[in-house]
Amino acid sequence: MEGNNLAKLVKQQAELIQQLAAKLAKADARIAELEAEIARLNKNSSNSSKPPSSDIVKSEKPANENGTHEKRKRGAQHGHTRHLRQPFPPFHR
Secondary structure, three states, rough: OOHHHHHHHHHHHHHHHHHHHHHHHHHHHHHHHHHHHHHHOOOOOOOOOOOOHOOOOOOOOOOOOOOOOOOOOOOOOOOOOOOOOOOOOOOOO
């Protein structure tokens, strides 16, 4: 009787191993597929032989709450102390 139970247990474990092996093979295939997709998406014209027209164009950064871009104005920034050149001395002939 005990030998019968052992044989049944061994058969169940063998079936479980086959199921897990099939699951593992399916997961390995999916991982390889995703890695290939990542490699494809990481390529652009600067690191491959793809033409620039095939690059994904990123949209402009979104504006802040009031609709303006947070870009500094040209020239000296607010609070900067002025630096003026000294005028030339008067020219006499």
